[in-house]
Every structure is written in C-alpha cells, then in structure tokens.
Amino acid sequence: MATSDVNDAPASKKIKLDDKNGDKINDEHDDNLVKTLSDFKLEKILSNNSNRKTICIQGSFPGKDGIALLIFEKKSFTDTEFNNDDGYLTENSVLKYVFKNDVYYSYECFPDLVLSGLKTTIIYPATEKHIQKFSQQNIHLVNETVDLYNKITLPHIQKEQFSLDWVYNILDHKSESERIVFEDSDPNIGFILLPDLKWDGKTLETLYLVGIVHCKGLKSLRDLNDSHLPLLRNIYTKGVKAIEDTYNLPASQLRIYLHYQPSFYHLHVHFTYLKYDAPGIFTEKSHLLTNVISNIELIGDYYQRVTLPFVVRENDNLFKKFETEKILKPCPN
Numbered sequence: 542m543a544t545s546d547v548n549d550a551p552a553s554k555k556i557k558l559d560d561k562n563g564d565k566i567n568d569e570h571d572d573n574l575v576k577t578l579s580d581f582k583l584e585k586i587l588s589n590n591s592n593r594k595t596i597c598i599q600g601s602f603p604g605k606d607g608i609a610l611l612i613f614e615k616k617s618f619t620d621t622e623f624n625n626d627d628g629y630l631t632e633n634s635v636l637k638y639v640f641k642n643d644v645y646y647s648y649e650c651f652p653d654l655v656l657s658g659l660k661t662t663i664i665y666p667a668t669e670k671h672i673q674k675f676s677q678q679n680i681h682l683v684n685e686t687v688d689l690y691n692k693i694t695l696p697h698i699q700k701e702q703f704s705l706d707w708v709y710n711i712l713d714h715k716s717e718s719e720r721i722v723f724e725d726s727d728p729n730i731g732f733i734l735l736p737d738l739k740w741d742g743k744t745l746e747t748l749y750l751v752g753i754v755h756c757k758g759l760k761s762l763r764d765l766n767d768s769h770l771p772l773l774r775n776i777y778t779k780g781v782k783a784i785e786d787t788y789n790l791p792a793s794q795l796r797i798y799l800h801y802q803p804s805f806y807h808l809h810v811h812f813t814y815l816k817y818d819a820p821g822i823f824t825e826k827s828h829l830l831t832n833v834i835s836n837i838e839l840i841g842d843y844y845q846r847v848t849l850p851f852v853v854r855e856n857d858n859l860f861k862k863f864e865t866e867k868i869l870k871p872c873p874n
C-alpha cells in the first residue's frame with residue numbers, strides 16, 4: 542500500500558500516511574480553520590464521556606473572535622487494521638511491558654501514529670446553544686401531548702433553534718458535495734444521502750449516514766402525515782439500495798430512524814449500522830422509519846394526535862418552559 546511523508550511537518554513529527562483515500566495531515570484547503578492546536582486557549586471541559594471515548598472542550602483561538610468547541614473522539618478498531626501490512630501487527634507497534642502474573646502479561650501498546658488519529662470536530666464560532674448541547678448535564682423525560690406541542694414546543698422551536706445553514710449548503714451543493722453518496726433531486730420526494738458529521742466515512746463498524754429531504758418546511762416527526770408516505774417510502778427504498786451498493790450492507794443490518802426531538806428542524810433520517818450503538822439510538826429519542834410509515838399507514842394524522850416522549854437537557858430553555866408549566870410528570874394525565 543502506498544505511503545507518503547508529510548514533508549512540512551517538523552522532523553520529530555514526520556509520519557507515514559496512507560494516501561489510498563487521499564488523506565493528508567494539515568491539508569492545505571481554503572476552508573481549513575487551523576493546522577495545530579498549540580494556540581488553542583482552553584476555558585472549560587464541557588463533557589467527558591468515557592463510554593464513548595469523547596471529550597468536548599470550550600475555548601478560543603488567539604486572533605479569532607468568539608468561542609470554539611473542540612470535540613475529540615478516539616476511533617474504533619477496524620478488522621482491516623489487523624489484516625494490513627501497515628496495521629497494528631507490525632514492528633511499528635511498540636510494546637511497553639507493565640507486569641506479569643502467571644500466564645497474564647500486561648503491556649501498553651504504542652502503535653504507528655497513523656493508527657492513533659482522533660476524529661476531531663471543531664464548531665466555530667459556537668453559539669450558547671452549542672455550548673448547552675455539548676455540556677454535561679441532567680436530562681429529563683417529557684411526555685408531549687399535542688396540546689403541549691402547540692403550546693410550548695412549537696413556539697419554542699419557532700423562537701430559537703440551531704441554524705439550518707449547513708443543511709441548505711448540502712442541499713444546494715455548496716458544502717460536502719463530494720461526500721454525497723446518493724441523491725434523488727425530486728423536490729417533493731427527493732433527498733440527499735451522505736456521511737453524518739459524526740462518521741469518519743470509512744469505518745464500516747461505525748457506519749452513520751444521514752438522509753436530508755429536499756422539500757423545506759418539514760420540521761420533524763410531528764409534521765408528518767399520509768401525504769408524506771411517498772417521501773418516507775422513497776427515503777427507505779433508495780437509501781437502503783444506495784447503502785447496499787456503496788458499502789455492501791443489506792437493509793437487515795441497518796437501523797433507519799428519526800429523532801424526536803431532533804437538534805435540527807429540517808426533516809432528516811439517520812442510517813446507522815445495526816451492530817453499532819450510535820449516539821441517540823435509545824427508545825426515548827429514536828423512531829424507526831418503518832414504524833413511522835406503518836403508524837401513518839394505519840392513521841393518516843397519527844403524529845398530529847399521539848403523545849410523544851422526548852428527552853430534554855436541564856439547561857435547555859425548552860426544559861425551563863416545561864418546568865414552569867409544572868408538567869414534568871412521568872405519565873401523561
């Protein structure tokens with residue numbers, strides 16, 4: 542397998558890189574925000590999740606106004622990394638002996654640098670809402686009746702929500718166009734399927750794609766009715782086919798679902814590998830697309846009538862509004 546040096550890196554940091562996927566460290570790209578983190582000024586650790594091996598820190602870059610959030614994630618192993626000439630099983634994996642007891646030997650392993658890359662997301666400039674989303678905090682379960690949706694949730698969404706610019710950039714092919722896995726450009730039932738921000742786009746064991754609908758104005762599950770069945774069926778059928786063709790994974794190994802509440806109120810569907818415990822797959826947040834289709838087939842206005850549970854973060858203004866109304870009870874009515 543071809544490798545290349547990063548020639549502009551300091552000698553002590555020169556490493557071999559796999560260029561099969563065109564990967565380069567410090568890629569000279571117009572959109573690149575920073576090359577190293579040496580100047581990052583740490584203000585606060587917002588969350589540190591030992592299960593997911595992720596950490597989110599808040600800080601700033603000198604000379605750049607505003608707050609930046611850095612999210613690091615240690616990557617999962619892939620089977621290929623153990624079958625490759627430049628994987629873990631080489632002389633580059635240095636073992637440091639720790640202790641021995643009977644037949645048990647303990648080591649710390651320092652593999653080749655290319656294997657120890659951290660998936661890194663920078664949000665800049667970050668808003669107060671981003672800080673809230675990524676801060677460790679208590680969460681609460683709300684049972685949202687339709688009345689509560691109309692009285693509390695809907696006005697809240699209309700007043701404050703994350704910008705959807707990144708969504709429109711994708712739909713308009715202004716960003717991430719080279720990452721699109723499949724597109725149906727029909728304005729009513731079409732959508733774009735592409736790797737989720739949370740996925741490195743390579744590790745099948747953590748496969749995560751998102752299907753974003755072309756039509757505007759559909760905020761969430763709550764807006765869906767029988768007029769959207771062609772859209773939902775289209776996303777299912779073509780999304781599954783595109784993933785099978787591209788990644789060789791059958792529909793039976795995919796978890797295809799919507800979040801309620803989502804973070805971003807432009808309708809989208811999550812596609813993840815069934816064996817991967819992706820963030821947000823639990824019952825209080827995810828609704829399988831096949832279930833959604835079936836519910837609407839039975840009752841056309843199901844999602845305009847049903848009580849929907851959802852989790853809300855304690856620092857979220859939405860929580861404060863529900864709390865003020867004293868309606869945070871485990872069972873509706």
Ligand code: M7G
Pocket residue numbers: 707717735736737738739751800802803804805806809821
């Ligand atoms: P959600 O259910 O609205 O939010 O899903 P949540 O899962 O964060 O609660 C939105 C999905 O879009 C998430 O899985 C995000 O990781 C993903 N996403 C967010 N942004 C800002 C981007 C982006 O810029 N590009 C891509 N490809 N995915 C994104």
